[in-house]
Amino acid sequence: MNRQIKIKNTVDKINRLPDAKLSEVEDFVDFLLSKIDDSILTEGIQKLTSDSKTFEYLKDEEDLYSVNDLKEKYK
Template sequence: MSREELIKDTVEKLRHLSDSRIQEVSDYVSFLASKIDDKIITEGIKTLASTSKSYEFLQNEEELYQVSDIKEKYQ
């Protein structure tokens, strides 16, 4: 079934539902859309963070501590 046919079929089924059921379907569709928006935003943030040069200075930072500095090792 194509996308357009599926949409038409869904709309036809919605016509037979009560107002309260249509509201439930609308709320669920809004929920699904917000999940997609959240995923797009999260991926965008990951991309920005991975390509950002904000923390580039940390790559050239000298090591402050050595293994020999450890007084007690976790077991």
């Protein structure tokens, strides 16, 4: 089933709903869109920070601590 058919079927179903249920559908659509927006924003921030050269100098720095320096190991 392609996108246009799914949209048409969904709109047909929404048109059959009583007015009282339309606000619930609208709220749910707003929720779904906000999840998409949050995901896009999160991916953008991750890409921005991974592409950033701000902390690149740390790659050349030697490690100060190792696993042997731990006093206790947690599982």
